[in-house]
Amino acid sequence: MRVVVDLNKCQGYAQCAFLAPDVFALHGEESLVYDPCAGDEQRAQLARAVAACPVGAITADGTDDGAAPSAGPVRGTSDDR
Amino acid sequence: MTVEGFFERLRTEGRIVIVGASLAGLTAAETLRAEGFTGSLTMIGDEPYEPYDRPPLSKAVLLGKASPHRTDLPRRRELDADWRLGVAAAGLDLGARRVRLADGDEVEYDRLLIATGVRARPWPNETEAQLDGVFVLRTRDDAVALHRRLGAAPRRVFVIGAGFTGSEIASACRYQDLAVTVAERANAPLVGALGGVVGAVAAELQRENGVDLRTGVTVTALEGDTSGRVRAAHLSDGGVVETDVVVVSLGATRNTEWLTGSGLGAGPRGVACDAGCRAFDFRGIVTDDVFVAGDVARSPHPLFNYQFLSLEHWGNAVSQAEVAAHNMISPSADRRPHIWVPAFWSSQFGVNIKSVGVPTMGDQIMITQGSLAERRFVGAYGYQGRVIAAVSFDNTRWLQFYQQLIETAAPFPLEYSTVDRRPEGRRPIPADFPDPSLPTHGPTVTLSGYSPVDRRLVFTPARH
Numbered sequence: 001m002r003v004v005v006d007l008n009k010c011q012g013y014a015q016c017a018f019l020a021p022d023v024f025a026l027h028g029e030e031s032l033v034y035d036p037c038a039g040d041e042q043r044a045q046l047a048r049a050v051a052a053c054p055v056g057a058i059t060a061d062g063t064d065d066g067a068a069p070s071a072g073p074v075r076g077t078s079d080d081r
Numbered sequence: 082m083t084v085e086g087f088f089e090r091l092r093t094e095g096r097i098v099i100v101g102a103s104l105a106g107l108t109a110a111e112t113l114r115a116e117g118f119t120g121s122l123t124m125i126g127d128e129p130y131e132p133y134d135r136p137p138l139s140k141a142v143l144l145g146k147a148s149p150h151r152t153d154l155p156r157r158r159e160l161d162a163d164w165r166l167g168v169a170a171a172g173l174d175l176g177a178r179r180v181r182l183a184d185g186d187e188v189e190y191d192r193l194l195i196a197t198g199v200r201a202r203p204w205p206n207e208t209e210a211q212l213d214g215v216f217v218l219r220t221r222d223d224a225v226a227l228h229r230r231l232g233a234a235p236r237r238v239f240v241i242g243a244g245f246t247g248s249e250i251a252s253a254c255r256y257q258d259l260a261v262t263v264a265e266r267a268n269a270p271l272v273g274a275l276g277g278v279v280g281a282v283a284a285e286l287q288r289e290n291g292v293d294l295r296t297g298v299t300v301t302a303l304e305g306d307t308s309g310r311v312r313a314a315h316l317s318d319g320g321v322v323e324t325d326v327v328v329v330s331l332g333a334t335r336n337t338e339w340l341t342g343s344g345l346g347a348g349p350r351g352v353a354c355d356a357g358c359r360a361f362d363f364r365g366i367v368t369d370d371v372f373v374a375g376d377v378a379r380s381p382h383p384l385f386n387y388q389f390l391s392l393e394h395w396g397n398a399v400s401q402a403e404v405a406a407h408n409m410i411s412p413s414a415d416r417r418p419h420i421w422v423p424a425f426w427s428s429q430f431g432v433n434i435k436s437v438g439v440p441t442m443g444d445q446i447m448i449t450q451g452s453l454a455e456r457r458f459v460g461a462y463g464y465q466g467r468v469i470a471a472v473s474f475d476n477t478r479w480l481q482f483y484q485q486l487i488e489t490a491a492p493f494p495l496e497y498s499t500v501d502r503r504p505e506g507r508r509p510i511p512a513d514f515p516d517p518s519l520p521t522h523g524p525t526v527t528l529s530g531y532s533p534v535d536r537r538l539v540f541t542p543a544r545h
Contacts, residue, residue, distance in 0.1 A: 035147045
């Protein structure tokens with residue numbers, strides 16, 4: 001699954017690093033490092049991380065149709081359906 | 082035909098061509114489909130790859146956390162597009178509404194989006210640039226080649242230019258325990274983007290992490306051995322650094338050459354467009370069917386004196402592409418302005434560096450939270466008595482607050498108290514940006530005029 005994080009929005013809450021530790025990790029105090037191509041076995045953890053991100057910074061394949069929360073004002077217009 | 086009829090037809094049967102198949106191009110395509118565009122969509126990209134994300138190439142990939150081959154951007158929906166990948170656009174005929182491709186083919190459009198971005202500025206000496214072991218880092222192919230070479234245990238890596246990319250590369254090298262020398266023309270890293278006060282912190286950060294940082298020097302020559310492999314870099318202070326990998330990080334050049342002679346207002350600083358992303362022609366008249374988005378665009382911003390800003394920012398590419406896509410298929414009354422507040426991030430040596438606003442416009446800075454010595458702080462930049470930008474080192478949670486200050490032109494210096502305000506942060510000090518007339522490679526925002534306060538106009542048309 002392809003993943004991208006809007007690191008302008010990311011505020012280092014690290015929920016994703018707890019929920020999907022094989023995909024997301026903190027490097028230092030608050031820098032997020034992630035694997036943009038997570039294995040299919042990560043699907044469930046990834047979905048939880050997308051849903052749990054307090055600032056809606058994570059986009060994965062097909063999240064438009066999934067349970068992802070609105071990604072906020074920047075992508076709001078295209079996420080809102 | 083009525084205006085409503087025209088747009089109805091455009092949305093259902095129109096032909097939209099997007100030149101540039103990276104973040105801005107993909108975002109625009111997704112937005113068009115999301116807004117109900119059902120006509121034909123053609124995506125033209127000079128690289129042979131589907132849209133991929135670039136920021137990981139200098140971060141996660143070099144840190145060994147991701148494969149350079151696998152940074153493809155996720156797809157939020159089906160695009161049903163005609164992909165023309167691996168073929169660059171070579172020309173534009175505005176009158177006939179046609180894009181000419183490098184393979185001679187031509188594609189007609191009703192609406193065109195230009196999102197051709199930038200490319201890495203190469204080492205100016207072509208012979209030296211051809212030496213084995215000399216790299217730039219912008220594309221997937223660059224990242225694959227550099228990643229492979231860094232994995233082959235080089236004795237020393239030599240980075241030319243301590244802007245964001247150069248500093249991130251140095252950081253990744255140190256993380257892998259590789260010896261690294263960084264040469265920077267200015268007196269500190271990141272000076273072009275953040276000024277000398279913050280640059281001094283970045284310099285300390287590099288040195289403490291074992292980077293051999295040489296500032297105030299330029300590289301005069303790259304020397305190869307008899308087999309054509311780079312072996313040393315010569316510096317303007319007479320120094321010679323033996324190295325087997327050189328990474329040239331001298332900023333980026335805008336991909337506008339293909340528009341030469343087209344009649345668009347395009348040049349080395351980008352393609353000028355209005356706040357609605359419509360391209361200007363070279364006479365300053367706005368076009369109705371050509372739109373621009375991403376790194377290649379220059380557009381006026383009301384918060385920054387209506388200066389034309391060129392932003393090499395990930396978030397700008399997303400936001401501007403969404404606005405451009407919306408406006409392409411909307412009548413004028415429904416169009417939206419692109420007034421995104423510039424924001425970017427970098428991560429290096431384990432520190433998260435983020436910024437909002439346009440720091441390079443700031444003439445003063447005050448450290449309003451935390452401290453420079455702890456390398457955990459927020460600095461606010463002031464310009465003509467108002468807050469114009471802010472930067473944070475490992476303090477990102479506060480930036481949104483500063484963004485509101487910027488958006489409301491809050492007064493500078495900041496008088497009220499902030500969390501973790503230290504005595505040394507009470508007074509503004511000069512932000513210490515280098516003389517803008519000297520070439521720097523650092524800034525990710527280029528102020529490219531004309532500000533209404535300039536009261537002058539220099540117009541030199543190129544071979545049109």
